[in-house]
Amino acid sequence: MLRSYIRLAMFALGLLVAVQVPGFIHDYQLRVDAHRVEAGKALDGFRETATRFFDGDLNALLAHYRGSADPVFQRDADSVEVLIRRAKLFDTEWKVLQAPWYARAWHILLRPNNELLQETLDKYDYRLTLTPESIAWGLCGGLLAAWTGEMLLLLAGALAGLGGYRRAARRHWG
Known part of the structure; x- marks a missing residue:
């Protein structure tokens, strides 16, 4: 007994x-998407400049900033590079999360973005969502x-x- x-x-x-599990995966996906959109918006001005002067190539704009004799442009190159890397990171993470449910769960279990995982854990509220x-x-x-x-x-x-x-x-x- x-x-x-x-x-x-x-x-x-x-x-x-x-x-x-499904609620946590959903919250993680929302967080990834929010960061992806925000990183894209942060790059909009630089994309516009890259489109205008470098056929849309952000790396060419970055190289131009780095090659400039002006120390302000050289310093801004570091910031632009960080923005480009973060935008690529969030875009890659978002693409991975478009896979079927089992691939998303496996990804979050084994290879999540640690920053986003910690943010999701910190903000996650336990709830009972009765979806199939x-x-x-x-x-x-x-x-x-x-x-x-x-x-x-x-x-x-x-x-x-x-x-x-x-x-x-x-x-x-x-």
Whole structure:
């Protein structure tokens, strides 16, 4: 009986944790998109200048700034370079997040942008959104947690010599 309650508690815990995954992924995507748009807006003036004088090539504009004898332009080159790198970074991250749900989850689990991940964690509020996706995540997480808990209990019982396997097998199989 205790094992049943532990299994049920493990299922509930897994369900509550896993149901958060789609909401967290969505918040991360929103954060990436917001930073991508903001980085693009920060570059708009430089893009306009690059279009006017360098056929739209921001790297040529950057090289021009770096090659200038004016120390102000040389100093601004560092700022422009940072803006270009951040815009590319957020654009790449946004493109990765246009993949199917499992690829997005895998990316955020293994290779997220650490700055954006930390921002998302800091601002994330735990909520229960009952969409088909979150229900599926919750059920899978609950079943996985219940199964893992069951296997750990059986293993611990077997190592401690408490396994009543034969008795249970006779009860279930005749």
